[in-house]
Amino acid sequence: xxxxxxxxxxxxxxxxxxxxxxxxRYPFVLMLEPLFRCNLACAGCGKIQYPAQIxxxxxxxxxCLAAVAECGAPIVSIPGGEPLMYPDIDKLVAELVKLKKxxxxxxxxxxxxxxxxxxxxxxxxxxxxxxDGLREEHDEAVxxxxxxxxxxxxxKAALQRGFxxxxxxxxxxxxxxxxMREFFDEMMDLGVEGMMLSPGYSYSKAPDQEHFLHExxxxxxxxxxxxxxxxxxxxxxxxxxxxxxMGKKDFECTPWGNPTFNMFGWQRPCYLLQEGYxxxxxxxxxxxxxxxxxxxxxxxxxxxxxxxxxxxxxxxxHTFSSLKGFAETVxxxxxxxx
Amino acid sequence: xxxxxxxxxxxxxxxLREVVDFAFDYRGNTTVVKRDxxxxxxxxxxxxxDAPEAFIQLFDEQGDGPFTIPYxxxxxxKFTGKxxxxxxxxxxxxxxxxxxxxxxxxxxxxxxxGRDPGPDGG
Ligand code: SF4
Ligand code: SF4
Numbered sequence: 001x002x003x004x005x006x007x008x009x010x011x012x013x014x015x016x017x018x019x020x021x022x023x024x025r026y027p028f029v030l031m032l033e034p035l036f037r038c039n040l041a042c043a044g045c046g047k048i049q050y051p052a053q054i055x056x057x058x059x060x061x062x063x064c065l066a067a068v069a070e071c072g073a074p075i076v077s078i079p080g081g082e083p084l085m086y087p088d089i090d091k092l093v094a095e096l097v098k099l100k101k102x103x104x105x106x107x108x109x110x111x112x113x114x115x116x117x118x119x120x121x122x123x124x125x126x127x128x129x130x131x132d133g134l135r136e137e138h139d140e141a142v143x144x145x146x147x148x149x150x151x152x153x154x155x156k157a158a159l160q161r162g163f164x165x166x167x168x169x170x171x172x173x174x175x176x177x178x179x180m181r182e183f184f185d186e187m188m189d190l191g192v193e194g195m196m197l198s199p200g201y202s203y204s205k206a207p208d209q210e211h212f213l214h215e216x217x218x219x220x221x222x223x224x225x226x227x228x229x230x231x232x233x234x235x236x237x238x239x240x241x242x243x244x245x246m247g248k249k250d251f252e253c254t255p256w257g258n259p260t261f262n263m264f265g266w267q268r269p270c271y272l273l274q275e276g277y278x279x280x281x282x283x284x285x286x287x288x289x290x291x292x293x294x295x296x297x298x299x300x301x302x303x304x305x306x307x308x309x310x311x312x313x314x315x316x317x318h319t320f321s322s323l324k325g326f327a328e329t330v331x332x333x334x335x336x337x338x
Numbered sequence: 339x340x341x342x343x344x345x346x347x348x349x350x351x352x353x354l355r356e357v358v359d360f361a362f363d364y365r366g367n368t369t370v371v372k373r374d375x376x377x378x379x380x381x382x383x384x385x386x387x388d389a390p391e392a393f394i395q396l397f398d399e400q401g402d403g404p405f406t407i408p409y410x411x412x413x414x415x416k417f418t419g420k421x422x423x424x425x426x427x428x429x430x431x432x433x434x435x436x437x438x439x440x441x442x443x444x445x446x447x448x449x450x451x452g453r454d455p456g457p458d459g460g
Contacts, residue, residue: 049365049423051381053401264383264404276362277384277395 002166002194002234006123007102014074015320025256025285027073028313029104031271033262034059034092038082040108042142044172044200046272047081057263061088065095067261070281077104077128077258084111090118097124104128106168110147112154116161126164126236128196129155133175134183141172152190159191166236168196173217177224184233194236197222198308199245201272214304219247231336237308238315239332240325245306246338249315253294253302257313259284269293271309273301340424342366344417357415358385358394367399367419372411379418380405 003011011028018026035058038048048055068076076096083089084107096103102124109129119125132141135148158165167187171180187195199218222245235242243249253270260267265277266284270293278284294302294310302310318325332338341364346357361368362385369379380398387409394412397403 051365051367051399051419051422053367053399054381054383054397057397057401276386 002236004123010074010102011316012320015316019320027071027259028257028316029075029077030068030071030073031077031079031258031260031309032064032067033079033081033260034064034083034086035081037085038080039085039110040082040142040144040147044141044170047079058086059263061092061095064092067281068096068099068101071259071261075102075104077106079106082108082111084115093119093125097122100124106130108142108147109151109154113157116157119163121162123164126166126193127158128166128168131167131187132169134179134186137175137179155190155192165192166194166196167192170198170200171221172200175221177221180225184230188232188234194234196235196237196308197242197245199306201305201307215306218245218306222246226338229336229338238312238319238329239338240318240329241308241312241315242338243332244311244315251311251314251318252296253305253310254313254317255290255293255310256285258309272305272307340421341417342421342424346414348414354409354412355387358387358409361415361417362394364417364421365423366417366421369416369418370394370396370407371413371416372407373413378405
């Protein structure tokens with residue numbers, strides 16, 4: 001696994017503090033969406049289908065920072081839309097670095113090369129580049145030819161300037177385990193710090209409803225893809241989450257683990273489902289009927305969901321909840337065997 | 339299925355609560371018709387049906403807002419805006435790619451035929 005020690009230490013001490021305070025529910029990663037505008041229109045995306053006046057709007061830096069303060073999570077992920085199209089992205093990132101938040105700026109990297117001068121390399125800033133596979137698979141997933149090559153150019157430029165770069169990959173039905181293994185090799189050859197994987201979630205608003213993965217197929221795909229992992233492959237996520245995707249662990253969702261803030265407010269209940277908005281983080285935590293979500297709830301929207309924003313927080317919490325969980329994480333991390 | 343163009347009548351079979359739920363799920367603009375005859379066009383992003391005073395929230399066509407409107411002031415909601423979630427861009431994309439691949443394969447086959455030396459080397 002490839003998360004730097006300082007980041008691991010920050011996350012570990014944060015989780016332990018929450019446990020000492022006996023907080024039953026606490027956020028782990030804030031998903032901060034400053035805008036919904038994007039320069040792509042991927043078929044599996046449920047984030048960009050809005051009328052023009054909404055796509056033109058964006059949060060102010062002050063609104064973003066207020067949300068960061070309210071939430072208190074040690075990691076801030078900035079998805080979108082495309083955050084590099086946010087006019088104040090440089091100011092936002094600089095402020096978050098000052099606050100010592102670990103930032104994952106999730107980008108399709110089309111604009112990365114031309115916008116790099118806006119940023120300064122820092123251990124707190126990672127460009128998390130959307131890469132859904134090798135050239136053919138990626139261009140197909142993002143519905144435009146040439147995007148893979150542009151993203152590779154962006155990654156190379158960012159690495160050259162000393163930025164932290166990871167990739168994030170959403171896997172849909174029909175993904176080939178062998179091609180994905182080649183993809184892991186190619187990303188490692190490029191020199192990225194680590195890779196993040198997640199199965200897709202069937203957004204009711206996404207045009208492509210036929211290619212999302214269901215649980216058994218998810219287990220099968222991830223088992224084949226990650227069996228005998230090469231030592232050189234580095235994953236920038238909890239090894240227990242990867243074991244969960246392989247069907248080796250049974251976790252329940254932690255919907256409050258990755259709370260989402262955007263121009264509509266605090267999204268209930270999670271990054272994926274939009275069932276309403278709370279005006280404050282506290283209202284989100286106190287006023288959401290959490291028992292209605294996750295597999296055990298029987299909610300059909302959650303039935304096949306194994307997405308990282310619901311389950312990675314569970315995996316991290318599991319690591320710090322018992323000696324067994326901690327030992328398992330350490331053993332998988334050291335042995336490299338998932 | 340898209341609700342685009344739907345002008346629901348609130349009656350014994352279709353409740354305002356249902357219409358609001360559909361409008362909340364709709365990704366295009368709608369027109370909220372108020373009981374006093376006024377209309378406001380915009381994107382409904384929130385609704386709280388179980389609040390002590392049930393309400394919807396929207397940004398209007400100019401992006402101004404959020405405006406809060408209680409359920410009791412709403413006569414109906416018309417699905418007047420284009421539905422940006424409708425359509426099937428994945429299918430269209432895959433079909434286009436397949437056509438392109440077929441064309442490329444046909445072209446390279448023809449090309450090979452044109453350039454391949456025959457069995458006699460000629
Ligand atoms: S790049 Fe990301 S935000 Fe943009 S359309 Fe694709 S999935 Fe959606
Ligand atoms: S199971 Fe998935 S869809 Fe359901 S609450 Fe958790 S993250 Fe959201």
